Amino acid sequence: MIWNHLTYSGWGRALAVTGDIARPERISALRALPAAPAIGNRRSYGDACINGAGPVIDMTRLDRLLSFDEDTGVLEAEAGVTLGEITRLMAPRGWLLPVLPGTGFATLGGAIAMDVHGKNHHNAGSFGQHVSAIRLMQKGKARQITAKSAPTQMRATIGGLGQTGVIVSARVQMIPVSGETMQVRESRVTGWDEHIALLDASEATYTVGWLDAGARGAALGRGIVEEGEIGPDPARPPRSPHTVPLTAPHWALSKPIVRAFNALYYRRVPAAGRTVTKRLEDYFFPLDKIHDWNRLYGKRGFHQFQCVVPPDKAPALHAMLSRIAESGLASPLAVLKRLGPGRGGMMSFPMEGYTLAVDFPNRARARDLIASLEGDVSEAGGRLYLAKDALAAPDTIRAMYPEHADWAAAAAKADPDGALETDMTRRLALRRT
Amino acid sequence: MQHTWVILGATSAMARAFARALSEQGHALILAGRDMDDLKTLAADCTLRGASDARALRFDAREAKHDAPIFDALEQAEGTLNAAVFIGSMPEQARIDDNPLLLQGVMQDNFTGPARFLHAFAPMIEARGGGTIVGVGSVAGDRGRVGNYAYGASKSAFHTYLAGLRNRLGRAGGHVITVKPGFVDSAMTWGIKGMFLVAAPATVARDILRAVNKRRNVIYTPGFWRLIMLIIRTIPEPIFKKLSI
Ligand SMILES: Cc1cc2nc3c(=O)[nH]c(=O)nc-3n(C[C@H](O)[C@H](O)[C@H](O)COP(=O)(O)OP(=O)(O)OC[C@H]3O[C@@H](n4cnc5c(N)ncnc54)[C@H](O)[C@@H]3O)c2cc1C
Ligand SMILES: NC(=O)c1ccc[n+]([C@@H]2O[C@H](COP(=O)([O-])OP(=O)(O)OC[C@H]3O[C@@H](n4cnc5c(N)ncnc54)[C@H](OP(=O)(O)O)[C@@H]3O)[C@@H](O)[C@H]2O)c1
Numbered sequence: 001m002i003w004n005h006l007t008y009s010g011w012g013r014a015l016a017v018t019g020d021i022a023r024p025e026r027i028s029a030l031r032a033l034p035a036a037p038a039i040g041n042r043r044s045y046g047d048a049c050i051n052g053a054g055p056v057i058d059m060t061r062l063d064r065l066l067s068f069d070e071d072t073g074v075l076e077a078e079a080g081v082t083l084g085e086i087t088r089l090m091a092p093r094g095w096l097l098p099v100l101p102g103t104g105f106a107t108l109g110g111a112i113a114m115d116v117h118g119k120n121h122h123n124a125g126s127f128g129q130h131v132s133a134i135r136l137m138q139k140g141k142a143r144q145i146t147a148k149s150a151p152t153q154m155r156a157t158i159g160g161l162g163q164t165g166v167i168v169s170a171r172v173q174m175i176p177v178s179g180e181t182m183q184v185r186e187s188r189v190t191g192w193d194e195h196i197a198l199l200d201a202s203e204a205t206y207t208v209g210w211l212d213a214g215a216r217g218a219a220l221g222r223g224i225v226e227e228g229e230i231g232p233d234p235a236r237p238p239r240s241p242h243t244v245p246l247t248a249p250h251w252a253l254s255k256p257i258v259r260a261f262n263a264l265y266y267r268r269v270p271a272a273g274r275t276v277t278k279r280l281e282d283y284f285f286p287l288d289k290i291h292d293w294n295r296l297y298g299k300r301g302f303h304q305f306q307c308v309v310p311p312d313k314a315p316a317l318h319a320m321l322s323r324i325a326e327s328g329l330a331s332p333l334a335v336l337k338r339l340g341p342g343r344g345g346m347m348s349f350p351m352e353g354y355t356l357a358v359d360f361p362n363r364a365r366a367r368d369l370i371a372s373l374e375g376d377v378s379e380a381g382g383r384l385y386l387a388k389d390a391l392a393a394p395d396t397i398r399a400m401y402p403e404h405a406d407w408a409a410a411a412a413k414a415d416p417d418g419a420l421e422t423d424m425t426r427r428l429a430l431r432r433t
Numbered sequence: 434m435q436h437t438w439v440i441l442g443a444t445s446a447m448a449r450a451f452a453r454a455l456s457e458q459g460h461a462l463i464l465a466g467r468d469m470d471d472l473k474t475l476a477a478d479c480t481l482r483g484a485s486d487a488r489a490l491r492f493d494a495r496e497a498k499h500d501a502p503i504f505d506a507l508e509q510a511e512g513t514l515n516a517a518v519f520i521g522s523m524p525e526q527a528r529i530d531d532n533p534l535l536l537q538g539v540m541q542d543n544f545t546g547p548a549r550f551l552h553a554f555a556p557m558i559e560a561r562g563g564g565t566i567v568g569v570g571s572v573a574g575d576r577g578r579v580g581n582y583a584y585g586a587s588k589s590a591f592h593t594y595l596a597g598l599r600n601r602l603g604r605a606g607g608h609v610i611t612v613k614p615g616f617v618d619s620a621m622t623w624g625i626k627g628m629f630l631v632a633a634p635a636t637v638a639r640d641i642l643r644a645v646n647k648r649r650n651v652i653y654t655p656g657f658w659r660l661i662m663l664i665i666r667t668i669p670e671p672i673f674k675k676l677s678i
Contacts, residue, residue, distance in 0.1 A: 028468065028470065029620075065477070089482060
């Protein structure tokens with residue numbers, strides 16, 4: 001059958017809808033479908049990948065590698081292939097995707113439509129900046145677009161939440177790498193200032209800070225900074241993944257457990273720091289080894305709050321983190337990173353500054369806190385990440401995305417009937433021109 | 434060692450997963466079926482995953498006239514020749530009840546078409562003194578059930594054919610594996626109500642590959658279906674005929 005009637009949600013599981021999903025296994029089947037938003041592996045947290053008012057097209061079975069040019073390093077693949085699969089297949093041959101998000105389950109289409117960033121954003125920019133061509137399907141017809149042939153469409157499609165059409169396949173510039181492992185320097189940082197200072201000073205290719213979102217007072221911002229370089233050692237065979245079998249009871253992440261977990265993570269690294277060798281996948285996709293870990297948050301699901309603030313607004317971020325810590329509502333690990341200015345599209349998230357990502361079990365108090373944090377982000381001239389958001393209001397988001405009007409116009413041109421709208425675009429009135 | 438595998442019905446999700454696993458071992462593939470565009474895309478994918486050769490050729494279970502180029506290609510291939518059949522079609526039983534003429538197509542797709550190919554292929558295995566045939570049947574072929582017995586009958590016929598072929602080719606160093614999948618998450622089952630314990634195509638492919646390496650005769654995949662079908666087959670007919678499972 002073409003349609004499967006299912007209840008589905010984003011990764012956070014806080015918002016769910018029931019509706020028709022088509023999952024074409026070949027291009028002819030995709031072409032025969034009515035216009036509808038495309039979705040990937042639903043690794044965005046909120047409502048970008050759900051549609052409660054119509055059908056969606058699951059792209060995960062259109063997942064073939066189409067061509068690879070050894071001379072230029074350009075890979076062409078169908079949109080449903082996961083970035084993890086590309087890594088698994090190409091790294092042994094000496095090629096890596098230039099940008100990798102924290103999960104290998106993200107699809108190529110999803111990575112483009114959210115213009116994802118990685119731990120090397122400060123050097124490499126965002127994913128979309130390395131995409132040289134996109135095959136876009138609009139009303140059953142596919143055509144190739146490039147930055148030269150259709151600059152506006154290209155910038156509206158990268159980070160464009162699927163609103164300009166279905167990304168069928170794309171070309172990405174891979175980077176040559178000398179090995180299949182990551183040499184990771186792990187350093188303990190005892191508090192906020194030290195954390196920020198180390199992120200600023202780091203000259204590593206890949207840099208990320210993990211922080212203990214429960215630590216308060218002088219310990220606020222304590223954590224571990226990881227600096228990674230790709231190394232020459234041959235990869236060790238992967239360990240088989242674990243699966244979280246059932247939805248956990250809500251005490252699974254209760255406060256003492258969270259605190260103990262955080263302390264453990266922090267203490268794991270000796271005070272003097274250490275250097276470890278990791279498989280590329282273990283480094284880039286640390287949580288993928290535990291399948292369906294989002295079920296740990298129980299039936300009500302969870303929210304991730306991720307924002308970026310300009311470089312001179314680090315103190316505002318410090319104040320936000322301090323409120324998060326005081327609340328005691330946050331989950332084990334939070335992430336702090338420096339972002340560079342690189343962005344590929346009109347609605348791309350990245351901007352130069354610091355980004356903070358924190359998970360919260362879905363409770364009324366957490367939602368209230370997130371709402372007030374959003375106000376702080378606006379005030380600081382920062383921005384919320386649509387791949388994570390499930391709660392923001394239309395006006396907040398518009399103000400954060402200065403190119404929104406141009407994007408909405410391009411989306412309206414590509415999809416005048418609004419057939420590609422998702423719950424997110426409706427909630428945030430993003431398609432209103 | 435590198436072999437040549439011809440995969441009939443290569444556009445099926447299970448076949449895709451199986452072809453990919455073979456590609457990573459460097460085998461040469463002939464990807465056969467009706468949707469040439471899709472087969473060419475798969476051939477590109479398999480080549481990039483390490484297949485020493487991958488080409489798309491037409492095969493239609495209902496029309497013998499396209500068979501020759503596949504046999505030509507096989508003749509020219511070096512080393513052991515192997516075949517895997519994933520072709521199948523499962524119109525709703527109610528549609529067949531309305532139009533019994535559909536039975537012919539069901540038999541062609543699930544049994545006579547594949548058998549026609551395998552019957553011409555068997556002498557090649559005998560001539561080369563080795564090679565494996567994988568035939569994908571179904572748990573539905575183990576017992577006729579009210580909801581699905583036309584499809585079940587065609588699969589049952591295919592199972593019987595494969596058993597005989599195994600008996601024949603075993604004498605010449607060849608081997609035949611009957612694969613009986615339970616519910617698999619593919620285009621065939623997408624949107625059908627009442628599916629349970631649905632397996633990923635990659636799980637089925639992995640089980641088939643293991644069976645090839647171990648020269649198993651009949652496998653159920655996932656393995657627990659062996660037990661489920663044992664129970665279903667043991668229910669006495671006077672009781673079974675009243676059930677609608
Ligand atoms: C554990 C974890 C870690 C993460 N780490 C990072 C990180 O470090 N950096 C980062 O940037 N993000 C990160 N993310 C977010 C994730 O990378 C993005 O949400 C990404 O878009 C998910 O890809 P997907 O294929 O699952 O897309 P989905 O979530 O299914 O869809 C996302 C959006 O893309 C659109 N879309 C998907 N496929 C297509 C297509 N073929 N054509 C047109 N539109 C399409 C959808 O309509 C939707 O708007 C993380 C997520 C998780 C769960
Ligand atoms: N899915 C299940 O739960 C399940 C369970 C038990 C057994 N099986 C069996 O597993 C096999 C693979 O099926 P699937 O689940 O992967 O579904 P599928 O995607 O529908 O695969 C069926 C395949 O058969 C091909 N085919 C149908 N009629 C044909 C014909 N006349 N000539 C040539 N090819 C023809 C199709 O090719 P086209 O691309 O040309 O249409 C397609 O490749 C089938 O034999 C099926 O009966 C499936």
